[in-house]
Amino acid sequence: MLKRLSTNRELAPYVAQVVPIKIDTASSAWQEWSKQHKADGSGIPKVYVVRADGETLFARSGSLTNEQLKLLLSAALNNAGLVLGQKDVQTLTAVTNQFRDFRTTGDPKSALKSLKQAKRYLGKSGQVASYAKPAMELNQEIQLLVETANDSISQTASEVEQAKDQTEAEQIRAIQKYLGVKDQYSDLRSSKSDLSKIQSSIRENDQMKSLYDSVKLLELASSAKSDSQKSRYKDKLAKLIETSPFPLIKSQAEAILSQLKE
């Protein structure tokens, strides 16, 4: 049957996408293989299709006709996920390494930016639809970051809710926390909806809604780097100090303004 696979032209396009192997039922490798992949029927030959991650897709006794082989290989490839070439492997491995470095050093924003190099591999789920090891390693990394993001966003959401009945200082802190989380995870597709919900929640509270734009301005002003940015924020901060009814906002604006003037 394997010989037909290597000589039949109709089967060639399918065969090119699988790894064909013959296993001697008298070998020790067979003992291990047959334990992992249970086949229907007891006769030989036995035909197997095993996904790259080791999942058995097909295991049955008996030889197959060319037409059956074609159907089997076609169905197997439909369930096998994306097959990677050498360049794909290199790209995904490099992206995974970068992503892991940023994630483990607490920089999810840069980790998510590094994913742009692998954008064409990512499906709607935000993961690579492949059972290849380099793809699965990247998927695992992405999943770990998603879990951290979910925890962080969920904690922020409850802090925002609690802050609604608390002091101006607590409300400012909750808004700052939200802006920080939003900055880190805004490129994460699965978090967009939850982040929007927090923003809507902030805007439902009149005082937090008033504070929100001021806190955002303070955050942007404190991270201004170029002279033109600094100049622009000096004017905005001066106006905020004049008009804001919130003492804490005024004092923070004054502190940032004096830093910008240095």
Next chain:
Amino acid sequence: MLLINRHMTASFSLSAAILFCFPTLQVVGQDETSEVSSPLQYAQNIAAITGRPIFAVAGQST
């Protein structure tokens, strides 16, 4: 890691008509012939790295 990389590189240069001939433990391709310690392990390495499924036929050695 070096072993996997060697397998990976070899896998891309082998033709679609890879045949694992036992019990010689030899991988025969159109472009190259290389000896490996275990054909099954070799196939599993290629599958794991590229995502290609394994198509295996188990039978008696001739």
